[in-house]
Amino acid sequence: MKSQSIEELYGMELAGFIKISKDKDALLVVDIQNDFLPGGALAVTDGDQIIPGVNILAAKFHQIESPIIFTQDWHPADHSSFASTHPGKNPYDLYEAPGIGPVLWPDHCVQGSPGANIAPGLQTANATLILRKGFHKSIDSYSAFLENDKTTETGLRTFLEAVGIERVFICGLALDYCVYYTAIDAKKQFEAVVVLDLTKPVNSPEDSVSNAFKDMVNNQVLFVTSDQILE
Numbered sequence: 001m002k003s004q005s006i007e008e009l010y011g012m013e014l015a016g017f018i019k020i021s022k023d024k025d026a027l028l029v030v031d032i033q034n035d036f037l038p039g040g041a042l043a044v045t046d047g048d049q050i051i052p053g054v055n056i057l058a059a060k061f062h063q064i065e066s067p068i069i070f071t072q073d074w075h076p077a078d079h080s081s082f083a084s085t086h087p088g089k090n091p092y093d094l095y096e097a098p099g100i101g102p103v104l105w106p107d108h109c110v111q112g113s114p115g116a117n118i119a120p121g122l123q124t125a126n127a128t129l130i131l132r133k134g135f136h137k138s139i140d141s142y143s144a145f146l147e148n149d150k151t152t153e154t155g156l157r158t159f160l161e162a163v164g165i166e167r168v169f170i171c172g173l174a175l176d177y178c179v180y181y182t183a184i185d186a187k188k189q190f191e192a193v194v195v196l197d198l199t200k201p202v203n204s205p206e207d208s209v210s211n212a213f214k215d216m217v218n219n220q221v222l223f224v225t226s227d228q229i230l231e
């Protein structure tokens with residue numbers, strides 16, 4: 001059975017076929033961790049469905065010897081993004097503070113916990129770099145490049161620049177948070193391409209996906225499906 005196409009799901013215009021180049025294109029696999037999968041603390045609906053396709057896409061980048069970077073959300077147990085650290089607050093309550101928001105989260109991806117592990121089905125043997133983010137207690141990091149203060153660098157920008165990368169392909173979880181913010185920050189220095197069939201949203205608050213797409217389109221982020229990426 002053919003599943004619903006991504007054009008039908010999101011209505012985004014696709015960039016078409018793109019041939020990837022050795023050492024100029026990098027793949028970012030964002031936060032595919034147990035806590036973001038069905039049954040996890042901050043479960044993303046169908047988050048597990050993207051894993052086989054991510055493995056296939058990563059194999060294409062590995063084939064041409066281009067870097068593959070996995071990220072891990074990696075929070076201390078008392079992280080300020082957790083509702084549990086704010087008396088009287090519940091997960092998904094709206095909450096804005098510097099570096100935190102627009103909602104509070106259930107406790108998730110606590111450093112060293114099973115939920116923070118990369119999903120066992122994901123093949124990481126070919127990883128060039130596994131980057132952890134969100135480890136500062138009072139500031140979140142949705143983006144793999146910049147923490148939510150929009151100033152503190154994770155080091156990923158400098159890494160990609162040092163190895164000569166010009167374009168990044170972004171997949172993983174979640175579309176409306178870490179994938180979205182990663183794409184916006186990537187585009188400041190590199191071409192940024194989001195792989196629409198290999199990402200799924202949290203959908204909280206309810207306009208998070210439409211806002212993310214609006215902002216990505218305004219920033220000239222490109223969209224493809226994984227079958228359009230050719231080695």
Ligand code: VGL
Pocket residue numbers: 031073105142173174175176177178179202
């Ligand atoms: C994420 C919410 C909180 C994500 C991480 O990976 O998209 N979302 N922490």
Ligand code: ZN
Pocket residue numbers: 073074075081105108109134
């Ligand atoms: Zn988080």
